[in-house]
Amino acid sequence: MFLVDSHCHLDGLNYETVHRDVNDVVAKAGARDVRLMLAVATSLPGFHKMTELIGRRDEVLLSCGIHPLNLDEPYDFAELRRLAAGEAVVALGETGLDYYYQQDNKPEQQTSLREHIRIGRELDKPVIIHTRSAREDTLAILREERAGECGGVLHCFTEDTETAKTLLDLGFYISFSGMITFKKADALREAARYVPLDRLLVETDSPYLAPVPYRGKENQPAYVRDVAEYMAALKGVTVEQLADATTDNFGRLFHVDPRRLGK
Numbered sequence: 145m146f147l148v149d150s151h152c153h154l155d156g157l158n159y160e161t162v163h164r165d166v167n168d169v170v171a172k173a174g175a176r177d178v179r180l181m182l183a184v185a186t187s188l189p190g191f192h193k194m195t196e197l198i199g200r201r202d203e204v205l206l207s208c209g210i211h212p213l214n215l216d217e218p219y220d221f222a223e224l225r226r227l228a229a230g231e232a233v234v235a236l237g238e239t240g241l242d243y244y245y246q247q248d249n250k251p252e253q254q255t256s257l258r259e260h261i262r263i264g265r266e267l268d269k270p271v272i273i274h275t276r277s278a279r280e281d282t283l284a285i286l287r288e289e290r291a292g293e294c295g296g297v298l299h300c301f302t303e304d305t306e307t308a309k310t311l312l313d314l315g316f317y318i319s320f321s322g323m324i325t326f327k328k329a330d331a332l333r334e335a336a337r338y339v340p341l342d343r344l345l346v347e348t349d350s351p352y353l354a355p356v357p358y359r360g361k362e363n364q365p366a367y368v369r370d371v372a373e374y375m376a377a378l379k380g381v382t383v384e385q386l387a388d389a390t391t392d393n394f395g396r397l398f399h400v401d402p403r404r405l406g407k
Contacts, residue, residue: 205234
C-alpha cells in the first residue's frame, strides 16, 4: 500500500525527545505505508530552515509560501517567485486568509493570497490554501484570480458541504486531516462523505491535530495512516482503495509520479 501525507510541517516536529532526525520520521512513516510527504513552509525564512533540515530526498517534496499569520516576518514576492520556481518545489503555500486570529491586516492577507495565486498560475504550480473565518473572501479571491488555472487544494478542510461543492466546481481538491476523527466533527464527516474519491486528499498537518487515538500528542506523518483508515470507513471503501485514490489525486494535482518518488 502507498499513502501520501499531503501536508505536514517537518520543521515543527520535536527532534529532541520524539524523533532522532528527519530520517527517523521518514522511517516511522514508511513502516505504516506512508511513503511520500509534502513538507509545507509557512514563511520564506522558514522555507530556508526547512530545506536545510530536510535536505534532498525522494520521500519528501516541498512547498514554498507565506502563511497569512506570518506576514509580519520578512517577505518579498519576487523572492517567493524565485524560490517557488525551484525544481524541488511543487506548490505555492501555504497561503490564504485567517480572520480568526488576525483581523487588523485583512487587505495585506488578501494581497498575499492573490500574489501566491498569480505566481502559481505563472509557474503552473498549484496553491495550498488555508482559510479560517474567511470563507467568502477566500472563495471570491480564488474566483477572481482564476485559481482553477493552476489548481489547488483547501488543506485541513473545516468548512461545510456547500463550501466543498463550490471548491469542487472551481476544480480544487479537498484535504482532510485527523480532525475527521474528533468526536464533535459530525459536520466535517458529512462533508467528507460528499467529496468524491477522485478529488480527495489526506494529511496530518503535523505536528498539529493528531487523530484519535493520538489526540494530545504530537502529530507526525505516520499518523496519516489513521486518517486514511477512518476516511475509508466513511467512504465505504477499503483502505487500499482509499490509498490508491488519494495517491493518484496527489500526483495529478502536484504534477508528480508519487510511486516513482516514494519508497
